[in-house]
Amino acid sequence: AQSVTQLDSHVSVSEGTPVLLRCNYSSSYSPSLFWYVQHPNKGLQLLLKYTSAATLVKGINGFEAEFKKSETSFHLTKPSAHMSDAAEYFCVVSDWGSSGNTPLVFGKGTRLSVIA
């Protein structure tokens, strides 16, 4: 069974400084990995996804993530934080190798605060 661990429940950065949100996963098959963002009172929005192509994945709003199989990690980064990045971020895994569609398994989330 697959699982996700987000290593920080809350991360606080200053505007203009780098962002690092950490995620480790466990999966029985070849995983698909995603990062979703949830702004207050808004729906979940996909930032980026990894599905066994390039290990460095670029997403929207300047975010990117690197799949490291040896470390079972999929950390999310951004070179320079913006105030509008303040939100809840979820690391998500899905077992691509299993038959049929599979539900997404979400981490508990990391709340990103950006300080002016």
Place this chain on the structure above:
Amino acid sequence: GAGVSQTPSNKVTEKGKYVELRCDPISGHTALYWYRQSLGQGPEFLIYFQGTGAADDSGLPNDRFFAVRPEGSVSTLKIQRTERGDSAVYLCASSSGTSGGADMQYFGPGTRLTVL
């Protein structure tokens, strides 16, 4: 419509009552998922439909919960004898149903259920 829609956006009910939550997926999407997000947690899988049939209902917490999708489009999540612990945001997602576990799921804005 352009995206996944859910109605109502908010539902307040009393303990013991019956509620129905509706999800309208993206037109043409054959896969539909229900998730539940409790306060401070990531979404948790409830049930997945491929077409009209429930392909995986392993996430339903007990027999008070069930869902239908009679025509392979709109789905209704039904909760009988509601309990205060059922209070959460109920999220619906749909996908094209063609790419296995790598299929991208699009989320609706959710229905916030409050059981008094």
